[in-house]
Amino acid sequence: MRNQDQISNTIVSMATERGVDKTICPSDVVRALFYKDWRRYMPEVRAAAIELQHAGKVVITQKGEMIDTDHIKGPIRIRIVK
Incomplete structure (x- = not known):
């Protein structure tokens, strides 16, 4: 299992690669890190994204x-x- 720092780093890396005018889906991140049983890790990826938003590094949208x-x-x- 990956730690929270690896998840956060992957979110920032993937979002940066997409650019400031585009978004990524949390499932893109979780599938890149946890190709088996990826759904099981979605809550961890969402939690990392929330922490990153609180830190001002990303924006979560709907x-x-x-x-x-x-x-x-x-x-x-x-x-x-x-």
């Missing part, structure tokens, strides 16, 4: 709008901060 990370329901996207 339907193109930044969301309150205390009330996430449904699919999210992650964008690197400019």
Whole structure:
């Protein structure tokens, strides 16, 4: 199992590669790190994304709008901060 730093680094790396005008899906990250049983690790990837948003490194969006990370329901996207 990967640690939280590896997950966070992968999120930042993948989001940076996509660019400031595009987003990534948490499932892209989890599949890159945990190709077997990837769904099991989705909560860890979401938690890392939330920490990164609180640190000001990424923005978590739904339907193109930044969301309150205390009330996430449904699919999210992650964008690197400019």
